[in-house]
Amino acid sequence: MDYRLELRNVSKSFGEVQALENISFGLGRNEIVGLLGDNGAGKSTLIKIITGYHPPSSGEILFNGQKVDHLTVPKARQLGVETVYQERALAELQTLWRNIFLGREITNRWGFLDVAKMRDETYRLMNQSMGFTSLAVNPESRVRNFSGGEKQGVAIVRALYFDAEIIILDEPTMGLSLKETARLITFVRDIKRAGKSAIFIDHNVVHVYNASDRIVVIDRGRIAGEFLTKDISLDALMEKMIRVAETGSLD
Amino acid sequence: MSSHTDEVTHGSGRANRKAFSLGRFARTHGPQLGILAVFFGLWIIFIISAPTTFLKPQIYNAFMSTVPFFAIMAIPLTMLVIAGEMDLSFPSIMAMGMVAFLLTYGATPGITSASLRVVLAFMAALLAGTAIGWLNGFIIVKFGIPSLVATIGTQFFWRGAVLVLSQGKSGTLSYVKESFLHSALVGKIGGSFPTQMIWLVVIAILGWILLNRHKFGAHIYLIGDNANSAELMGVNTKRVRVQAFMLIGLLSAFAGVIASFHVVYFWPSLGEGHLLSTLASVFLGGTSVFGGTGTILGTFIGAFIIGAIEAATVAVGLTGFWTELIYGLIIVLSVIMHAYLRKRVE
Numbered sequence: 001m002d003y004r005l006e007l008r009n010v011s012k013s014f015g016e017v018q019a020l021e022n023i024s025f026g027l028g029r030n031e032i033v034g035l036l037g038d039n040g041a042g043k044s045t046l047i048k049i050i051t052g053y054h055p056p057s058s059g060e061i062l063f064n065g066q067k068v069d070h071l072t073v074p075k076a077r078q079l080g081v082e083t084v085y086q087e088r089a090l091a092e093l094q095t096l097w098r099n100i101f102l103g104r105e106i107t108n109r110w111g112f113l114d115v116a117k118m119r120d121e122t123y124r125l126m127n128q129s130m131g132f133t134s135l136a137v138n139p140e141s142r143v144r145n146f147s148g149g150e151k152q153g154v155a156i157v158r159a160l161y162f163d164a165e166i167i168i169l170d171e172p173t174m175g176l177s178l179k180e181t182a183r184l185i186t187f188v189r190d191i192k193r194a195g196k197s198a199i200f201i202d203h204n205v206v207h208v209y210n211a212s213d214r215i216v217v218i219d220r221g222r223i224a225g226e227f228l229t230k231d232i233s234l235d236a237l238m239e240k241m242i243r244v245a246e247t248g249s250l251d
Numbered sequence: 252m253s254s255h256t257d258e259v260t261h262g263s264g265r266a267n268r269k270a271f272s273l274g275r276f277a278r279t280h281g282p283q284l285g286i287l288a289v290f291f292g293l294w295i296i297f298i299i300s301a302p303t304t305f306l307k308p309q310i311y312n313a314f315m316s317t318v319p320f321f322a323i324m325a326i327p328l329t330m331l332v333i334a335g336e337m338d339l340s341f342p343s344i345m346a347m348g349m350v351a352f353l354l355t356y357g358a359t360p361g362i363t364s365a366s367l368r369v370v371l372a373f374m375a376a377l378l379a380g381t382a383i384g385w386l387n388g389f390i391i392v393k394f395g396i397p398s399l400v401a402t403i404g405t406q407f408f409w410r411g412a413v414l415v416l417s418q419g420k421s422g423t424l425s426y427v428k429e430s431f432l433h434s435a436l437v438g439k440i441g442g443s444f445p446t447q448m449i450w451l452v453v454i455a456i457l458g459w460i461l462l463n464r465h466k467f468g469a470h471i472y473l474i475g476d477n478a479n480s481a482e483l484m485g486v487n488t489k490r491v492r493v494q495a496f497m498l499i500g501l502l503s504a505f506a507g508v509i510a511s512f513h514v515v516y517f518w519p520s521l522g523e524g525h526l527l528s529t530l531a532s533v534f535l536g537g538t539s540v541f542g543g544t545g546t547i548l549g550t551f552i553g554a555f556i557i558g559a560i561e562a563a564t565v566a567v568g569l570t571g572f573w574t575e576l577i578y579g580l581i582i583v584l585s586v587i588m589h590a591y592l593r594k595r596v597e
Contacts, residue, residue, distance in 0.1 A: 051483070052485075053482070053483060072485070073482070073483065073484070073485035074485040077485055083483070085483055087479070087480070087483075088480075089477075089479070089480040089483040089484055090477070090480055091472070091473045091476035091477045091480050091481070091543070092476065092477065093472075093476045093543040093544055094472055094473065094476055094543070098469060098472070098473070102473060102480065102481070102484045102486075103470075103473075103481065103484030103485040103486045104484070104485070105466050105469050107465075107466050111465050111466040111467065112460075112464055112465050112466075113464050113465060113466060113469060115464065
């Protein structure tokens with residue numbers, strides 16, 4: 001299969017702790033993959049390898065079939081990976097526009113910021129994509145005062161703005177209200193419609209099932225199994241998840 | 252995007268900025284307004300209690316002559332503190348820069364032009380300061396040592412190096428007076444206005460631009476606010492922090508040169524009196540010790556408050572014994588004010 005992103009035999013250990021063991025994983029073009037697994041199964045570690053934050057201890061990473069060595073965060077972003085992190089990766093004392101352009105400031109070639117452009121873009125994004133209509137929220141607002149959903153909105157819009165090809169959502173529903181969660185699921189489906197790929201990680205099996213084409217189950221640092229959502233019912237999937245948590249095996 | 256939507260975007264952006272509100276202005280600039288209020292409040296008190304001193308230009312010339320020595324270092328220190336780091340070694344860097352100056356001057360007797368020798372020595376001082384700053388940064392990011400601890404160590408080390416290399420000897424720098432560099436750095440414009448004040452203003456403006464309108468400054472704020480977020484979003488936090496240490500190294504050496512040129516004398520203890528006044532300027536100016544917030548304007552004003560207190564206590568008729576007490580009082584009250592403002596604003 002022609003993968004947008006592929007991991008081959010990737011392992012990662014932190015000192016004595018083996019976080020990931022021989023993971024082989026592919027993300028197809030225009031595919032939404034749901035990543036399920038219990039706390040500490042290795043989901044976040046896997047994500048941070050894909051985003052270049054952690055180097056793998058062994059194994060290969062391929063983008064569009066090309067092997068990439070020494071992946072770093074800026075390199076991954078160049079390759080079109082954008083991430084909405086569990087911890088949201090915001091700088092809460094800073095203004096909204098600084099958060100939108102965090103690590104990717106619009107500058108001239110001497111590194112001087114184009115503040116007016118970043119403010120205008122932020123204003124446009126807020127209205128068009130984030131649906132922030134409240135007057136209290138403007139490009140100069142400090143992110144600290146935002147609600148959980150608004151903060152998540154900032155993290156998501158930031159990922160979209162930079163023309164991502166692969167969008168990674170790490171526990172995006174954490175701390176969201178029901179309405180905000182529904183909007184997020186719609187958003188994941190929009191990624192699919194826009195022809196892009198996504199990896200969607202969540203605790204909530206229902207959310208993942210509803211938004212994904214394929215589900216990969218991770219347990220104790222290994223891939224325990226994968227299913228196409230069209231081939232498995234939600235009930236059967238739930239049953240398997242519980243079995244994995246108890247016995248470490250799907251069947 | 253078509254040019255039409257472009258226009259719409261710009262229009263809405265401008266409309267948004269036009270919606271100016273006093274409340275928002277006060278919120279965004281709270282700390283700066285606070286320190287400005289303290290500054291003018293104290294000034295009025297000084298003028299009322301000692302009008303003969305504070306209504307004459309001489310006292311202001313005196314301030315502008317001495318405040319730049321530490322205010323020039325307080326500018327890069329502000330950036331460092333915003334990034335969540337600390338440097339206690341800059342007083343030793345001041346002196347080490349001058350040691351590099353003296354060694355270079357002493358090593359170039361073959362050059363007949365005294366001016367050229369002084370310029371070369373000056374460059375060597377700046378280079379030494381930058382290199383020491385780099386080493387500070389390197390030790391801190393490479394070994395993950397808290398900068399407070401690491402720079403206590405390097406502070407002693409470089410002071411020791413100054414004493415060893417100079418054999419503890421002080422000496423006159425009378426030869427620098429023949430160089431144009433002396434008047435360019437610490438001369439008197441129109442017979443009274445101290446040139447170092449111009450240097451301070453230039454450095455403060457460049458510092459403001461660097462901090463607020465350059466990627467470097469943007470990353471400084473992000474690192475101090477949430478280093479983990481910054482790293483996740485691809486900011487090279489190590490490099491930026493090392494650069495910040497290099498900047499304070501460079502400007503400490505510069506301050507060391509102008510302070511020495513000012514008295515035309517080198518003391519191996521150069522800089523020792525400047526540690527606390529520099530730190531106080533930064534914190535008085537509203538920079539948070541927790542990182543992520545702080546302004547150049549605040550520090551600039553903070554430095555002048557610090558510089559004025561000593562003269563003011565004497566001028567209003569108190570003995571010199573009162574100076575430190577009033578210092579302490581104003582610093583503590585201002586820091587409380589900033590903490591209060593920060594809570595209100597956020």
